[in-house]
Amino acid sequence: xxxxxxxxxxxxxxxxxxxxxxxxxxxxxxxxxxxxxxxxxxxxxxxxxxxxxxxxxxxxxxxxxxxxxxxxxxxxxxxxxxxxxxxxxxxxx
Amino acid sequence: xxxxxxxxxxxxxxxxxxxxxxxxxxxxxxxxxxxxxxxxxxxxxxxxxxxxxxxxxxxxxxxxxxxxxxxxxxxxxxxxxxxxxxxxxxxxxxxxxxxxxxxxxxxxxxxxxxxxxxxxxxxxxxxxxxxxxxxxxxxxxxxxxxxxxxxxxxxxxxxxxxxxxxxxxxxxxxxxxxxxxxxxxxxxxxxxxxxxxxxxxxxxxxxxxxxxxxxxxxxxxxxxxxxxxxxxxxxxxxxxxxxxxxxxxxxxxxxxxxxxxxxxxxxxxxxxxxxxxxxxxxxxxxxxxxxxxxxxxxxxxxxxxxxxxxxxxxxxxxxxxxxxxxxxxxxxx
Amino acid sequence: xxxxxxxxxxxxxxxxxxxxxxxxxxxxxxxxxxxxxxxxxxxxxxxxxxxxxxxxxxxxxxxxxxxxxxxxxxxxxxxxxxxxxxxxxxxxxxxxxxxxxxxxxxxxxxxxxxxxxxxxxxxxxxxxxxxxxxxxxxxxxxxxxxxxxxxxxxxxxxxxxxxxxxxxxxxxxxxxxxxxxxxxxxxxxxxxxxxxxxxxxxxxxxxxxxxxxxxxxxxxxxxxxxxxxxxxxxxxxxxxxxxxxxxxxxxxxxxxxxxxxxxxxxxxxxxxxxxxxxxxxxxxxxxxxxxxxxxxxxxxxxxxxxxxxxxxxxxxxxxxxxxxxxxxxxxxxxxxxxxxxxxxxxxxxxxxxxxxxxxxxxxxxxxxxxxxxxxxxxxxxxxxxxxxxxxxxxxxxxxxxxxxxxxxxxxxxxxxxxxxxxxxxxxxxxxxxxxxxxxxxxxxxxxxxxxxxxxxxxxxxxxxxxxxxxxxxxxxx
Numbered sequence: 001x002x003x004x005x006x007x008x009x010x011x012x013x014x015x016x017x018x019x020x021x022x023x024x025x026x027x028x029x030x031x032x033x034x035x036x037x038x039x040x041x042x043x044x045x046x047x048x049x050x051x052x053x054x055x056x057x058x059x060x061x062x063x064x065x066x067x068x069x070x071x072x073x074x075x076x077x078x079x080x081x082x083x084x085x086x087x088x089x090x091x092x093x
Numbered sequence: 094x095x096x097x098x099x100x101x102x103x104x105x106x107x108x109x110x111x112x113x114x115x116x117x118x119x120x121x122x123x124x125x126x127x128x129x130x131x132x133x134x135x136x137x138x139x140x141x142x143x144x145x146x147x148x149x150x151x152x153x154x155x156x157x158x159x160x161x162x163x164x165x166x167x168x169x170x171x172x173x174x175x176x177x178x179x180x181x182x183x184x185x186x187x188x189x190x191x192x193x194x195x196x197x198x199x200x201x202x203x204x205x206x207x208x209x210x211x212x213x214x215x216x217x218x219x220x221x222x223x224x225x226x227x228x229x230x231x232x233x234x235x236x237x238x239x240x241x242x243x244x245x246x247x248x249x250x251x252x253x254x255x256x257x258x259x260x261x262x263x264x265x266x267x268x269x270x271x272x273x274x275x276x277x278x279x280x281x282x283x284x285x286x287x288x289x290x291x292x293x294x295x296x297x298x299x300x301x302x303x304x305x306x307x308x309x310x311x312x313x314x315x316x317x318x319x320x321x322x323x324x325x326x327x328x329x330x331x332x333x334x335x336x337x338x339x340x341x342x343x344x345x346x347x348x349x350x351x352x353x354x355x356x357x358x359x360x361x362x363x364x365x366x367x368x369x370x371x372x373x374x375x376x377x378x379x380x381x382x383x384x385x386x387x388x389x390x391x392x393x394x395x396x397x398x399x400x401x402x403x404x405x406x407x408x409x410x411x412x413x414x415x416x417x418x419x420x421x422x423x424x425x426x
Numbered sequence: 427x428x429x430x431x432x433x434x435x436x437x438x439x440x441x442x443x444x445x446x447x448x449x450x451x452x453x454x455x456x457x458x459x460x461x462x463x464x465x466x467x468x469x470x471x472x473x474x475x476x477x478x479x480x481x482x483x484x485x486x487x488x489x490x491x492x493x494x495x496x497x498x499x500x501x502x503x504x505x506x507x508x509x510x511x512x513x514x515x516x517x518x519x520x521x522x523x524x525x526x527x528x529x530x531x532x533x534x535x536x537x538x539x540x541x542x543x544x545x546x547x548x549x550x551x552x553x554x555x556x557x558x559x560x561x562x563x564x565x566x567x568x569x570x571x572x573x574x575x576x577x578x579x580x581x582x583x584x585x586x587x588x589x590x591x592x593x594x595x596x597x598x599x600x601x602x603x604x605x606x607x608x609x610x611x612x613x614x615x616x617x618x619x620x621x622x623x624x625x626x627x628x629x630x631x632x633x634x635x636x637x638x639x640x641x642x643x644x645x646x647x648x649x650x651x652x653x654x655x656x657x658x659x660x661x662x663x664x665x666x667x668x669x670x671x672x673x674x675x676x677x678x679x680x681x682x683x684x685x686x687x688x689x690x691x692x693x694x695x696x697x698x699x700x701x702x703x704x705x706x707x708x709x710x711x712x713x714x715x716x717x718x719x720x721x722x723x724x725x726x727x728x729x730x731x732x733x734x735x736x737x738x739x740x741x742x743x744x745x746x747x748x749x750x751x752x753x754x755x756x757x758x759x760x761x762x763x764x765x766x767x768x769x770x771x772x773x774x775x776x777x778x779x780x781x782x783x784x785x786x787x788x789x790x791x792x793x794x795x796x797x798x799x800x801x802x803x804x805x806x807x808x809x810x811x812x813x814x815x816x817x818x819x820x821x822x823x824x825x826x827x828x829x830x831x832x833x834x835x836x837x838x839x840x841x842x843x844x845x846x847x848x849x850x851x852x853x854x855x856x857x858x859x860x861x862x863x864x865x866x867x868x869x870x871x872x873x874x875x876x877x878x879x880x881x882x883x884x885x886x887x888x889x890x891x892x893x894x895x896x897x898x899x900x901x902x903x
Binding site: 008012014049051052054056057058059060061062063064065066067068069071073074077082083084085086087088089090091 | 444445446447450451452453454455459460461462463464465466471477478479480481482483498502507509510511545557558559560563564565566567568680694696698700701702703704706707810
Binding site for chain 1: 118119120122123147153199200213239242243244245272273276277278280285288295297298299300301306307308309310311312313314315317318321323326327329330331332333334337343344346347348349350351352353354356393394
């Protein structure tokens, strides 16, 4: 099995760790892999995964539209704004 | 009562950066339900306290004994601070410093307006000096909110009733089943959720954007790397790893299964006993196990409290519905 | 050259006709200014939690019903992670593990007869925002971000562009009649990705598959399929290009597909269940309730038209092909107009309107009250048909009110028989030769007189009345 390293996952998370943090992350990953082995040994056959903490069902809202904030409020935090849009460097398709 | 909030809880038209550079100057468009409830109850809001990043820093390193949140109470700046505590760090620091930290069971206090970190473990709690104050505040902020989809139906909680008979058990008196597995389960779930929830911090819509970016990828990489703290970065690596196609089944799915087994076991244990007493300052030296101990309560949706019992800092855990019993233990010292 | 077979599977995205978004209460209406329908939640800001829209789930159930799918008893939502500016949260909420339904079936009809297209699944998910490229930068509009949609995933059952188009037409009819979506391709509420591979006829193994996106009309889909299939065949025949499994963007202007190297390819989306959204139990009672409230299907409408309303099969087929035309039909019928007139006006007049390129009859926006008043004025002989046609075009383009317009422009039909008689008398006097020809049995001359009379009345006379008077007066002359 290929050993997991932080470097493998940095592009996925859009992060570029500095060498110190990367070494730290690798150390943690190595230790966790050891922990995970214990986890894998437990027989969980047929156990329903616990996704939601509470056993609730069908929490739905009615289809009513409302405006929570104005566009000005929304764009107030934009690092770069242009004519009501959020601006980013040109995306290449 | 006068209160402050960690800045990972939001107040409308106020800069709330959650203690993170990535949210530099972020003016919140909304207020946390817990905040609104306190204000509506006539409590006076004094301002924000800067927590560790999003309230979850020190996930992977030694947790210090105190931070600005603890200082706010120790220095008498206010009567209580509203916090988000994912894995018991606030709780532990409170106990060590002789303070009280109370958190209702998952689903009793609305998470609306707190910066989501680990969605299935995020819980608003109250840090204060006197247990009576904390209980009153917890009552005030608890209750169903339509803006949080995972809440119990109860509209109003009453934590005032006292109980004389408390069946408390200490961790070393019962079988702490799955104890060795807790760290792995906790880190798997918490890292994945934290990684996912912090995807939103990308320098596009709000908050910090790295200067002079050359292209879109550069914008993402540099804004996030410069803006997010080391713990979030490491958690993101672990999160990506456990969710990656080749690992999902054996790690993430498995951890969700184990979580159910853990919950069911401790649910049964705390049906029999009322309160589980955990040593808040165990010096077992094993960081993973220590952290997992704190993680236990939120991991399984129990209510928890931090206090000092017999001069020793402890954490208490109980099932939803038994809060009165647990709180009685603290108020009686 | 060997004989090849095209194998295609379709992913059709259809935005659901809800008032609000899938997980927040922002308006889902099309056409607002940039970022007007956006709140902190769909702008990716922290602090808000997703609460699922009940109507969106019900429209998902409706989509499952009309595609004969097996509805999942307990559905749930998952998070799909990737970074792109049109995705505000850095993840999309979708359904991977328990989608709304599986194993559906849609019957299509082509020149080769009837065929069943089988569906793998339909899932409900959030739409992404829109990117606009301008002055060297990209601009993001989150109005569509988190608008609910269903993605309908077919099995690789398609063998020709004709089958693909027949399927899309059928889906559009099924979904628009059921009120699931307005299915407007040019507004992006219906979109289609084509997974295409090519193999030698008679073989069973699949070839290398490419996925094509960004086709904005049925004709673009047809062109894209033709191009891409040929590209695959050329690659296999000549080896000039190596086929790789990838996502490609269709450029309709260039008539070519291009590899999307940056965005879509080789991504691990790291799907996992969303712990903030409680599972949704879809009970049989709920399904039956949705079924009971489904609007009349195209099939049932056709049966009603050809049955109790005695409309010809040809006309009924034309009208029931479009949800919009059916809506107009029902609206006009509700005005109490005769069936025959309603059908004629839709099939001959409305369908000869110039509605512009790249538009279908599903896009006709016309005020049915005004249309009804126009038809009724024609029936009451207030105006004649030629005038009515001209006004129809104006109702469509400028939303003019027919009654006001007729009055203001003095277009009312000349019904004063005295005036018509006077005109005809003068014409007879001015054209003695033509009268003579008529008397000798030249029928064409009659038409000549009708034309002259209509011209004199500026087209406002009732041709029937003109004919009557003319016949009488010519005989008397």
